[in-house]
Amino acid sequence: MLAGRLKDNLYVDCNDEGVHYVEAKANCKLSEFLEDPIPGELNRFLPFELDEINELPAAVQVTFFNCGGLVIGVLMSHRIIDALSFILFLNSWAAIARGHGNVVTPPMDSATLFRPQELSGLNMNIGITKDNIVTKRFVFDASAIVSIREKYSSDDKSIEYPRPIRVEALSAFIRSRFMASTQSKPDPNKIYKILHTLNLRTRTDPPLSFDYFSNISRFALSVPSRDTEEGFYGIIKPMREAIQKIDGDFVKMPQQACMNYLSKFTFKNLITFIDTKSGDGIEVWINLKAEDIAKFETDNELLAFVSPKNFVLG
Structure with missing residues (x-):
């Protein structure tokens, strides 16, 4: 699902185009951000602005620091993923990276339990603002x-x-x-x-x-x-x-x-x-x-x- 592309706000075309991935370099130490994170600065670890992910279900940016540390910034589209699914994905990714064998295989049939909402005439930007x-x-x-x-x-x-x-x-x-x-x-x-x-x-x-x-x-x-x-x-x-x-x-x-x-x-x-x-x-x-x-x-x-x-x- 995350490797495909969103189509017409209704479904994911599972075409295996892949998750968008970029790398970046920060000329400072990771500890400078961990002590007291400033929300506006944290956006630099993301591959897009929060309202520009568009048709991508997910996008990843890895930022490397001078100290050898790194930050993985992940954006996922709220059209198909809520906070609980986001955490499930991150935990599963971490478990695979550590070599843990007990990785959750999530059920993917939620559309059979909850019908996709008819979006004809629905304003997807309610609550969204371009204000400062x-x-x-x-x-x-x-x-x-x-x-x-x-x-x-x-x-x-x-x-x-x-x-x-x-x-x-x-x-x-x-x-x-x-x-x-x-x-x-x-x-x-x-x-x-x-x-x-x-x-x-x-x-x-x-x-x-x-x-x-x-x-x-x-x-x-x-x-x-x-x-x-x-x-x-x-x-x-x-x-x-x-x-x-x-x-x-x-x-x-x-x-x-x-x-x-x-x-x-x-x-x-x-x-x-x-x-x-x-x-x-x-x-x-x-x-x-x-x-x-x-x-x-x-x-x-x-x-x-x-x-x-x-x-x-x-």
Whole structure:
């Protein structure tokens, strides 16, 4: 699949043209990037801009450093691959390189379970922007996350889980600081939405194996309440209810049983959560317009929770 070419946003022509591969040279040490990675600089390790991979299912760039180290930068098209499949591919590649015999052979028949989405009239560039998007990295340590979870907890004993999980709490906090820092007050004529990308493998009945290779994901959309303060009921509860709706019954509905096609990652207002190396903190990578990030990264309440050592301004 990865050695072919995408055709008309509908299928892969398995013509064995091969994965696009290039090599590059960096006149510095790898350690300079590993200590505190700057998102904008990391793009230099990729063979294309994120929105220019086009018909290629995958592309690889190997960058060699003066110290003898190297970086392998991999781009894959979100039209056919989600994050779980991307990780599966990298783990399998690494296992083969190490000579491990137990390499996963992923099922490739997901199109028989989820029909390819009809793309006639569908705007593939929804959410994509050519504006000046800047990516920033903010690190929240364990103690900061505990405080943010308490901030968005509810005292209502009738709620099954009154204390939000880490992702719920951080989503609410980042959203509130974005709104506070980038505008004086919400526009009453505008609907503000939160999208979470969900893995459908765990939500089918019965669940699918994590080894299924494709883009088997779905958006859960929530609209924060205008009438409730941005606490548990205003943002956590609508977010949680939207996610809970994507269940086995939802997936079985004909109009829902299709694969999501996301072509690129040059989205504005995109937030990605990554566990820190220690495992108890979270790195938050945020895509914002340059003028918005300039306001966001100076928000005093945000800075009170961000780890000073790992706060990245580049």
